[in-house]
Amino acid sequence: xxxxxxxxxxxxxxxxxxxxxxxxxxxxxxxxxxxxxxxxxxxxxxxxxxxxxxxxxxxxxxxxxxxxxxxxxxxxxxxxxxxxxxxxxxxxxxxxxxxxxxxxxxxxxxxxxxxxxxxxxxxxxxxxxxxxxxxxxxxxxxxxxxxxxxxxxxxxxxxxxxxxxxxxxxxxxxxxxxxxxxxxxxxxxxxxxxxxxxxxxxxxxxxxxxxxxxxxxxxxxxxxxxxxxxxxxxxxxxxxxxxxxxxxxxxxxxxxxxxxxxxxxxxxxxxxxxxxxxxxxxxxxxxxxxxxxxxxxxxxxxxxxxxxxxxxxxx
Amino acid sequence: xxxxxxxxxxxxxxxxxxxxxxxxxxxxxxxxxxxxxxxxxxxxxxxxxxxxxxxxxxxxxxxxxxxxxxxxxxxxxxxxxxxxxxxxxxxxxxxxxxxxxxxxxxxxxxxxxxxxxxxxxxxxxxxxxxxxxxxxxxxxxxxxxxxxxxxxxxxxxxxxxxxxxxxxxxxxxxxxxxxxxxxxxxxxxxxxxxxxxxxxxxxxxxxxxxxxxxxxxxxxxxxxxxxxxxxxxxxxxxxxxxxxxxxxxxxxxxxxxxxxxxxxxxxxxxxxxxxxxxxxxxxxxxxxxxxxxxxxxxxxxxxxxxxxxxxxxxxxxxxxxxxxxxxxxxxxxxxxxxxxxxxxxxxxxxxxxxxxxxxxxxxxxxxxxxxxxxxxxxxxxxxxxxxxxxxxxxxxxxxxxxxxxxxxxxxxxxxxxxxxxxxxxxxxxxxxxxxxxxxxxxxxxxxxxxxxxx
Ligand code: B12
Ligand code: SF4
Numbered sequence: 001x002x003x004x005x006x007x008x009x010x011x012x013x014x015x016x017x018x019x020x021x022x023x024x025x026x027x028x029x030x031x032x033x034x035x036x037x038x039x040x041x042x043x044x045x046x047x048x049x050x051x052x053x054x055x056x057x058x059x060x061x062x063x064x065x066x067x068x069x070x071x072x073x074x075x076x077x078x079x080x081x082x083x084x085x086x087x088x089x090x091x092x093x094x095x096x097x098x099x100x101x102x103x104x105x106x107x108x109x110x111x112x113x114x115x116x117x118x119x120x121x122x123x124x125x126x127x128x129x130x131x132x133x134x135x136x137x138x139x140x141x142x143x144x145x146x147x148x149x150x151x152x153x154x155x156x157x158x159x160x161x162x163x164x165x166x167x168x169x170x171x172x173x174x175x176x177x178x179x180x181x182x183x184x185x186x187x188x189x190x191x192x193x194x195x196x197x198x199x200x201x202x203x204x205x206x207x208x209x210x211x212x213x214x215x216x217x218x219x220x221x222x223x224x225x226x227x228x229x230x231x232x233x234x235x236x237x238x239x240x241x242x243x244x245x246x247x248x249x250x251x252x253x254x255x256x257x258x259x260x261x262x263x264x265x266x267x268x269x270x271x272x273x274x275x276x277x278x279x280x281x282x283x284x285x286x287x288x289x290x291x292x293x294x295x296x297x298x299x300x301x302x303x304x305x306x307x308x309x310x311x312x313x314x315x
Numbered sequence: 316x317x318x319x320x321x322x323x324x325x326x327x328x329x330x331x332x333x334x335x336x337x338x339x340x341x342x343x344x345x346x347x348x349x350x351x352x353x354x355x356x357x358x359x360x361x362x363x364x365x366x367x368x369x370x371x372x373x374x375x376x377x378x379x380x381x382x383x384x385x386x387x388x389x390x391x392x393x394x395x396x397x398x399x400x401x402x403x404x405x406x407x408x409x410x411x412x413x414x415x416x417x418x419x420x421x422x423x424x425x426x427x428x429x430x431x432x433x434x435x436x437x438x439x440x441x442x443x444x445x446x447x448x449x450x451x452x453x454x455x456x457x458x459x460x461x462x463x464x465x466x467x468x469x470x471x472x473x474x475x476x477x478x479x480x481x482x483x484x485x486x487x488x489x490x491x492x493x494x495x496x497x498x499x500x501x502x503x504x505x506x507x508x509x510x511x512x513x514x515x516x517x518x519x520x521x522x523x524x525x526x527x528x529x530x531x532x533x534x535x536x537x538x539x540x541x542x543x544x545x546x547x548x549x550x551x552x553x554x555x556x557x558x559x560x561x562x563x564x565x566x567x568x569x570x571x572x573x574x575x576x577x578x579x580x581x582x583x584x585x586x587x588x589x590x591x592x593x594x595x596x597x598x599x600x601x602x603x604x605x606x607x608x609x610x611x612x613x614x615x616x617x618x619x620x621x622x623x624x625x626x627x628x629x630x631x632x633x634x635x636x637x638x639x640x641x642x643x644x645x646x647x648x649x650x651x652x653x654x655x656x657x658x659x660x661x662x663x664x665x666x667x668x669x670x671x672x673x674x675x676x677x678x679x680x681x682x683x684x685x686x687x688x689x690x691x692x693x694x695x696x697x698x699x700x701x702x703x704x705x706x707x708x709x710x711x712x713x714x715x716x717x718x719x720x721x722x723x724x725x726x727x728x729x730x731x732x733x734x735x736x737x738x739x740x741x742x743x744x745x746x747x748x749x750x751x752x753x754x755x756x757x758x759x760x761x762x763x764x765x766x767x768x769x
Contacts, residue, residue, distance in 0.1 A: 001572055003530035006565040039558060183696070215599070216436075216624025218663065218690060220631055223603060224399040231397070257667075257753040258620040265753075268431070269616040278595050282621035285596035289603050305592040309600075312553035 008033075008040045012237035014293070015204050016045065017244050019091065019154050019177055020125025026090050028207060028293040029244035032234055035291050036313045046314060048090035048294040049284075049306050050127060052250045053079050055106070055114050056098035061254070064273045065299065077117040084122045089303055093156070093248070093296045094118055095129040101136050108140050112147040119151045126153040127179075127296065129248065138165035145169040145176055156248065157181035157209050160188075163196055171201030179246060184211035184221045186228045186241070193240050207293075208243045214253040215282045226290035247287045250298035253279040277301050285309055318371045320345035326364035327357060334358055376567045376576040378405065379518050379543055381445070382472035383494045388444060390518075390545070390607045391578035396568055398629060405578075406630040407602055409622070410445035410474055410610045412584050413464070415456035422460065425613060426467050432619045437637070437666040441623040443471070445496070447610050450477035450486075457482060461489050474498055474520070474608075480507045487511070496520055496545060496608075498580070502532050509541045520580055522547035526559050533574050545608065546575065550582040553597065557604065564605040578607030587612070595621060602626050637662035638688035643712050644669065649678035654722040654762065655714060656748070657705055659686035659694050668752045675756035677763050680718070684708035691726045702735020709740055722762075724748045 014029040030044025037043075057073045058066060072078040080092050098104040099111050119126055128144055130137035141155045142165055157179035158166035170176040178201055182188035189210045196206060210229060213219045226245065233241040253259060259276035261269065269275060280302040284295045288310065297303050324344035335357045337343035346352040354360060354368050378392030388408055395401045413425055433442040446464055450457045457477070464473070473495035477483050483497060498520030500508040505521070512519050521536065521544055523529035529546060536544065548559040560579050567576040581601045587594035595618055598609050602625050611618065631637060641660045645653070646669060656679050658668045665683065672679050684704055686694035694700035709715050709723070721743045725732055727750035736745045749758050 001534075001574060003527045003574075004566075004570070005526075006562055006570050008569075036557060037561065039562070215621050216628060218628070219625060220398070220628040223629065224397070227397045228399055255751060257751065258624075260751070261753055269620070271617065274591075274617040275620060277592060278617045279621050281592050281596050282599040282625055285599045286603055286625060289600050301592060305590070305596055308590075308593060309553075309596045313557060313600075315552070315554050 005039060008037075010041060010234035010237075012234040012239075012242055013042075014044060014233060014242050014244055015206075017177060017204055017207055019127070019152060021150070021152050022123060024123045024125065025152070026125050028246070034230055034234070035289055038314075043314065045293070047288055047292065047310050049303055049310070050091040050093045050294060050296045051083050051087060051089040051300075051303055052093045052095055052129075052248075052296050052298045053083060054098070055094065055096045055111060056104065061298070062259075062273055062276055068300075076114050077121040080118045080122045080124075084124050087300050087303055089124065089297075090294070091125040091127055092118075092122060093127040093129055095251075096131055096140060099136060099140055100131040101133050103131075108136075108143040111140055112143045115144050116147050119148055119153070126151060127156055127246070128153055129156045129251075129296075134159055134161040138162035141166045142169040145174045148176070149174045152176060154179055154207060154246070156246070158192070158196065160192055160195075163192060164199060167196045167199045167201045171196070171205045172199070175205075177205050177207060179207050179209050180243070181209040182211060184213075184218075184225045186210075186225055186232065189225075189229060190238075190240050193243060197240075203239070203243065206243050207246050209246055209248065212247050212249060212252050212283070212287065214256045214258075214279055215286060216258070217252070217256060219283070219286065223286060223290045226287065226292065230291040244293035245291055246294040246296070247284075247292040248296040249280060249284045249287060250296055250302075253283050254298055273299075277305075281305050318348060318368070320348040322371075323347050323354070323368065326360070326367060328359045328361075330359060332359070370573070373573070374576075375571050375573060376564075376578075377542065377544075377573075379545060379578055381408075381474075381494060381496050381518050383492065386444070386470050386472050387494070388472065391576075393564070393568065396565060402632045402634075403630050405607070406626055407606050408444040408472075408608050409598075409614075410447040410608055411443045411614055412447045412449060412582075412610050412612060413460060414449035414451045415453060415460050416451040422463065426464070426469065428614050429469055429471070430467075432614045432616060434619075436623065436627060437662055439627060441619060441627075443611070443614050445472045445474050445608060447474045447476055447498075448486075450475070450479065450482055454482050454485065458485055458489065461486055465489065472496065476520075478504055480504060480511060483508075483511060487517075491515060491517075494518075498522075498545070498547075500532070500536070502528065502535070505532060505536055506539065509536060509539045512543070513541060516543055518543045518545055520545045520547060522549070525549070526562060529559075530574055533577075537574070544577045546577050546579050548579050548581050548606070550585045553586050556581055556586055557600065560601060560605045579605060580608040580610065581606040582610045584610050584612035591617070594618070598622050599625055602629055639665045639683065641683050641685040641708070643714060644681040644683065645678075646672045646681055647676055647678040649680045651717060651719045653678040653680050654720050654724060654746075654759075655680045655682050655709070655718065656724040657682050657684070658726060659683065659689060659691055659700060661686070661688055661690045661694070664690050668755070671752045671755040672759070675759040677756075677759040679759065680714070682708060682712065682714065682723075691728050695729050695732075700729065700732075702732045703739050705732065705736050706739030709743070715740070715743075722746060724762075727751075 013032040016030045033041035072082045098106045154177040155170040170178045232238040327340040478499040500521040583597045687699040730747040
């Protein structure tokens with residue numbers, strides 16, 4: 001036998017979706033191969049790395065991060081500027097933890113004002129994350145879509161329970177991007193994408209969050225769901241799944257024991273900050289290897305590491 | 316690569332003697348091709364023909380055994396490229412690099428790390444399985460290093476990284492019986508290397524400058540009739556290592572070319588150039604994408620917690636979640652006066668929760684209803700964990716009648732079930748627990764103090 005590279009050409013291609021405006025706008029997707037398999041085809045746009053900030057002071061975050069943001073985190077716009085200037089991620093994810101009805105329950109008007117201030121203070125594209133309370137999120141995204149008209153943000157996310165309101169506001173009434181969120185299942189992802197397109201949202205205005213878990217916490221389902229989605233989208237040319245994937249890695253990895261156990265509680269485990277970064281980095285590289293086109297991270301060291309990881313794999 | 320009846324016919328002696336019970340060699344060959352008859356039924360086949368056939372019908376990727384006794388592991392033997400098709404069978408193994416150019420202190424500290432990072436997660440022991448011992452400078456120091464490892468009583472597989480056959484001979488005198496991996500066959504030294512390992516059938520690691528050269532090196536080694544191989548994917552760049560690892564696996568499984576039907580080895584330590592978080596990112600990548608042995612620069616909990624956990628996740632059966640038996644589990648010598656804590660029968664959840672309860676040292680009865688083997692929120696969302704199913708389980712398990720302490724702690728993530736359970740279980744006080752199990756020890760201790768204060 002003679003040596004021959006194994007090449008697999010795919011007929012399907014992931015849609016290209018633009019978030020943000022101006023020079024710093026980003027484009028996701030465009031690939032027709034499995035992640036980083038450039039021997040098979042075109043890898044499209046470089047996967048993007050965003051950073052998470054909150055609308056409230058990050059009381060639940062680890063000490064070193066609170067320390068780093070202590071002078072800016074009371075003012076969300078300043079915090080966003082700080083992140084843009086110091087870490088220059090591809091985008092900023094503003095997460096409205098303060099809007100949670102089980103927490104501070106801030107009004108949607110107040111939230112929209114904050115979103116506006118942030119959008120005006122930075123050039124980076126914005127991803128807006130909600131509270132996980134479907135009713136509140138529907139109202140929150142409606143209001144923010146209106147207030148941020150023209151900024152082309154990504155609303156994260158529309159779920160089965162509220163896709164009509166979120167889709168109509170973000171994708172129809174105003175020109176934003178809509179994130180379709182499903183729970184680690186290819187059929188659920190497909191179904192929600194179809195529902196949103198039937199509502200009239202254009203495929204190039206949509207991305208998917210197909211679910212996430214920290215490594216060690218049911219991550220195998222996440223990896224396999226992404227594998228299957230990419231194989232169906234590119235291999236079987238399934239148009240309903242040809243959407244870029246965004247994965248909010250930090251939302252999952254900073255709540256598990258490995259990241260939150262203090263050094264007093266687990267003395268043998270060593271430095272807590274390092275453990276948190278390690279969980280974030282491991283989960284992020286794993287979802288990127290499984291097909292994510294963008295990840296949301298929290299720690300600057302994770303952002304730096306993952307950027308380097310992507311660069312090396314694309315070089 | 317399956318053989319046709321005609322392929323097999325070419326290998327027969329073509330005598331048509333009927334000793335096999337078939338009228339002609341061709342008829343016999345046709346039957347063999349379908350798998351209905353064994354080739355051994357023909358007493359006149361040459362050894363060469365039999366071995367050719369065995370090769371042709373062997374699985375596409377060979378299973379290689381490394382180590383001995385307690386420290387024996389299997390590598391390779393995979394049949395699919397994606398785990399949703401079929402379970403990945405042999406998990407990757409982690410190796411830690413030590414070399415004779417390291418100071419005694421450095422070596423000691425790494426040995427200590429290997430001993431320290433050794434814990435159980437969901438019933439599985441998590442630790443580095445291989446020491447990769449690299450020959451860099453002096454033969455004496457190298458042999459000392461091996462002796463040091465032997466004396467340290469590590470439960471571990473040896474991998475000797477050395478291209479000098481003379482040094483290897485001495486090294487093997489020390490660890491030959493442990494079925495070590497001998498790494499370092501190149502196109503320059505492969506004949507001597509094969510000679511060295513053949514008698515004991517030791518797994519041989521081989522490397523080349525690029526994939527094409529690696530391919531012809533394997534072919535050359537095949538000509539010497541040696542097949543206990545592990546392939547180095549290359550470490551000149553991250554991209555090269557990734558491309559090659561994927562290609563090796565794919566050429567074996569998809570193109571069914573057994574030249575590359577072997578486990579691979581990736582030096583994440585070298586690729587990450589001393590950057591620990593990069594090493595974690597790369598090791599995660601190669602856990603998912605086909606690294607059979609992954610070499611690390613060091614081990615600590617920062618690396619181990621995500622990496623071992625990821626590996627454990629990926630190498631599970633995709634069809635069946637790991638479950639534990641639904642029943643009542645007493646922990647910390649719990650009796651009828653201990654509080655009852657509800658969780659689900661998903662093995663991951665059970666092990667996390669029971670581990671935390673043990674850590675609290677508070678006696679607790681862990682009540683596990685049938686929740687379909689799902690995590691708390693999955694079970695709840697799927698309708699397999701509800702107020703009535705919990706209440707029903709408490710009644711049927713006898714806890715309602717025979718248990719004095721009528722305190723029922725439920726997972727914080729399903730706080731909404733409180734009212735429902737109380738309606739279905741008169742006499743019980745339903746207490747909403749913490750969201751994360753790791754806060755359980757504090758929570759349980761406080762509960763215990765309250766109880767004794769009353
Ligand atoms: C893997 C996964 C699956 C796997 C199942 C894996 C399994 N065996 O459970 C699959 C893909 C099959 C699946 C399916 C579904 N899933 Co699912 N899944 C997940 C995922 C990604 C991880 C779950 C996990 O393994 N967690 C780890 C375990 C250890 O967590 P846990 O059991 O909650 O335990 C922790 C705590 O609760 C606590 N704890 C546990 N017990 C106790 C007890 C006490 C007393 C206390 C104090 C604490 C405590 O300790 C643990 C560690 O802190 C999550 C999202 C996520 N990131 O969490 C979604 C998620 C749970 N799934 C969800 C859904 C909706 C579903 C489906 C219903 C989707 C559908 N419509 O089909 C189905 C249901 C199943 C079905 N009908 O077949 C939703 C639930 C939404 C909600 N809030 O209700 C989630 C949150 C995803 C999402 N964001 O939408 N899922
Ligand atoms: S026993 Fe062998 S040689 Fe004889 S007929 Fe059968 S196949 Fe041919």
